[in-house]
Amino acid sequence: DYESALGRDCTTLSRHVLQQLQSFSADAQDLSALMSRIALAGKLISRHLSRAGLMEGVLGFTGDVNVQGESVKKLDVYANDVFISVFKQSGLVCRLASEEMEKPYYIPENCPIGRYTLLYDPIDGSSNTDINMSLGSIFAIRQQEGNDLDGEAKDLLQLGSKQIAAGYILYGPSTILVYSIGKGVHSFTLDPSLGEFILSEENIQLPQHGSVYSVNEGNFWQWDESIREYIRYVHRTEGYTARYSGAMVGDIHRILVQGGVFLYPGTVKKPEGKIRLLYESAPLAFLVEQAGGRAITGTQDIMDVVPEKLHQRTPLIIGSKDDVALVESFIQRHAQAQ
Numbered sequence: 001d002y003e004s005a006l007g008r009d010c011t012t013l014s015r016h017v018l019q020q021l022q023s024f025s026a027d028a029q030d031l032s033a034l035m036s037r038i039a040l041a042g043k044l045i046s047r048h049l050s051r052a053g054l055m056e057g058v059l060g061f062t063g064d065v066n067v068q069g070e071s072v073k074k075l076d077v078y079a080n081d082v083f084i085s086v087f088k089q090s091g092l093v094c095r096l097a098s099e100e101m102e103k104p105y106y107i108p109e110n111c112p113i114g115r116y117t118l119l120y121d122p123i124d125g126s127s128n129t130d131i132n133m134s135l136g137s138i139f140a141i142r143q144q145e146g147n148d149l150d151g152e153a154k155d156l157l158q159l160g161s162k163q164i165a166a167g168y169i170l171y172g173p174s175t176i177l178v179y180s181i182g183k184g185v186h187s188f189t190l191d192p193s194l195g196e197f198i199l200s201e202e203n204i205q206l207p208q209h210g211s212v213y214s215v216n217e218g219n220f221w222q223w224d225e226s227i228r229e230y231i232r233y234v235h236r237t238e239g240y241t242a243r244y245s246g247a248m249v250g251d252i253h254r255i256l257v258q259g260g261v262f263l264y265p266g267t268v269k270k271p272e273g274k275i276r277l278l279y280e281s282a283p284l285a286f287l288v289e290q291a292g293g294r295a296i297t298g299t300q301d302i303m304d305v306v307p308e309k310l311h312q313r314t315p316l317i318i319g320s321k322d323d324v325a326l327v328e329s330f331i332q333r334h335a336q337a338q
């Protein structure tokens with residue numbers, strides 16, 4: 001029958017979402033269509049990245065500084081524009097909130113209020129853009145609740161558990177899309193010859209423990225003593241190895257597959273750390289928890305953090321349950337000693 005003929009080779013993302021939802025309701029169709037548009041954004045960005053070095057004016061800086069005070073890469077702007085353009089006429093989302101935009105971008109025409117909101121980091125790890133290293137896009141989907149008349153998107157400032165779906169696209173040797181709608185974590189690999197993301201793994205589960213710890217040790221002297229104690233421990237204990245790429249999506253994907261822990265702790269000067277809550281930590285926490293892992297700030301689950309601001313940062317310790325618990329034990333021991 002056709003199922004065996006198609007088999008796994010042709011389980012596309014849109015079909016998989018409908019299978020997951022076991023429904024063909026309008027909402028299910030919308031979510032499936034929404035995920036397909038995210039896949040389209042991923043294909044466009046992947047193609048652009050693969051040719052970046054061949055085209056004039058793609059790499060390098062725009063010369064602007066974004067609202068976060070970071071110098072903007074041309075690829076940041078390109079990727080942000082791709083997400084806006086693929087959703088503009090989709091009628092699926094009313095609002096896009098991105099690291100690259102101070103305020104959310106509203107899509108008023110033919111889009112009834114109360115639909116989905118897409119929160120995303122269009123290119124995460126842009127320090128890697130000009131050196132041909134892996135990069136990622138991170139996304140979260142939330143429901144727009146209320147009328148948001150003041151445009152402040154206050155309805156987005158809610159727990160990570162209010163996320164409807166989340167995931168990332170990893171632009172590496174192959175382009176992989178990993179997502180969850182709360183029913184497990186599944187990965188798709190882009191087949192450039194088909195122009196389709198094809199199912200590569202279902203119900204991914206993080207190992208309980210892994211040997212990898214992933215952190216920028218260049219910040220060692222800016223960390224709290226508890227984190228320095230943890231680092232000294234893994235330095236002197238057999239069985240740990242350091243891996244850090246400078247682009248979080250690749251580091252997180254390694255941990256999703258092999259286990260271990262990724263840390264971006266706060267520093268004495270910036271206790272809130274660097275990673276953004278609503279479109280980086282929260283979607284990754286949603287995904288990792290669905291895969292049987294954990295994600296904490298150091299003192300609370302990422303999924304329980306209620307943001308006060310759209311671009312709020314949090315410290316992030318995320319990965320295998322045992323490895324996150326080990327970091328947490330150093331933090332707790334130091335808190336008791338205070």
Ligand code: P6P
Pocket residue numbers: 124125126127216246247248249274275
């Ligand atoms: P640092 C990229 O800017 C990013 O948000 C993550 O992708 C990455 O892990 C981290 O920042 C790198 O920051 O301070 O270690 O260079």
